[in-house]
Amino acid sequence: MRGALDSGWVFWQTEPMPHRKGRPHRRTRCAVFALAGVLAFHPGVAAAQVSGRVTVLEVRGRVAADISTAVVYLEGRVPRAAALPRAQVAIDGRQFRPRVLVVPTGTTVQFQNHDPFNHNVFSLSEPSAFDLGLYGRGETRTRRFTRTGLVRVYCNVHPRMSAFILVRDNPWYTQPGPDGVYAIPEVPPGRYVLHVWHERVAAETTREIEVPAGGLAGLADTLDASGYRWIQHANKYGKDYESGGARERY
Numbered sequence: 437m438r439g440a441l442d443s444g445w446v447f448w449q450t451e452p453m454p455h456r457k458g459r460p461h462r463r464t465r466c467a468v469f470a471l472a473g474v475l476a477f478h479p480g481v482a483a484a485q486v487s488g489r490v491t492v493l494e495v496r497g498r499v500a501a502d503i504s505t506a507v508v509y510l511e512g513r514v515p516r517a518a519a520l521p522r523a524q525v526a527i528d529g530r531q532f533r534p535r536v537l538v539v540p541t542g543t544t545v546q547f548q549n550h551d552p553f554n555h556n557v558f559s560l561s562e563p564s565a566f567d568l569g570l571y572g573r574g575e576t577r578t579r580r581f582t583r584t585g586l587v588r589v590y591c592n593v594h595p596r597m598s599a600f601i602l603v604r605d606n607p608w609y610t611q612p613g614p615d616g617v618y619a620i621p622e623v624p625p626g627r628y629v630l631h632v633w634h635e636r637v638a639a640e641t642t643r644e645i646e647v648p649a650g651g652l653a654g655l656a657d658t659l660d661a662s663g664y665r666w667i668q669h670a671n672k673y674g675k676d677y678e679s680g681g682a683r684e685r686y
């Protein structure tokens with residue numbers, strides 16, 4: 437999923453240069469790193485890894501099978517974003533793939549319809565509400581996400597279709613592996629709020645962390661999804677789906 441994301445961030449740092457002919461000079465340096473995995477920082481900016489493990493528990497203490505759809509992210513510093521990132525969400529077999537997508541602010545997401553029938557992608561999530569209208573096989577419609585937050589994405593034709601797009605204002609986020617283990621690389625030292633989000637847990641886990649220069653390991657967070665109940669969302673007009681929602685065959 438993250439491999440489909442083409443994005444970058446720029447850190448600007450102005451530092452004094454040695455005086456030359458009595459005039460102070462300043463030069464601006466920047467470091468760009470891409471979220472696709474190629475990471476490069478200004479050598480003067482120390483950064484380290486933040487790692488840990490997420491557990492999502494279902495009823496009777498059963499461990500959730502889809503931990504890798506959780507999102508771990510750090511809130512705090514906001515670097516200056518560069519480039520215009522793009523990401524893709526495929527619509528295939530009446531499902532959004534990926535179902536959970538994390539993108540930096542400014543990302544244009546392409547919703548590609550691979551099904552041989554129409555879909556209508558929309559969201560009522562403020563401040564990123566949108567409606568791409570009805571479009572058919574082979575067509576792609578796009579939406580640019582400029583505000584941080586969680587965007588719940590649905591289809592106005594198929595009530596069971598849903599996706600989640602988390603829009604973040606910094607690059608320090610990741611999704612755990614199937615075992616819940618995660619690592620966020622290249623985190624500059626400082627104070628952050630660690631968030632752990634999962635679609636079936638109503639209250640996002642948040643807590644303050646202090647990242648030292650050497651990084652932070654062994655973080656452990658357990659989310660309780662045992663109280664989750666599936667509820668049919670409304671259509672784009674805020675009404676029930678005419679097809680009867682849950683009765684539609686999938």
Ligand SMILES: [Cu+2]
Pocket residue numbers: 530554555556591592593594597
């Ligand atoms: Cu649809």
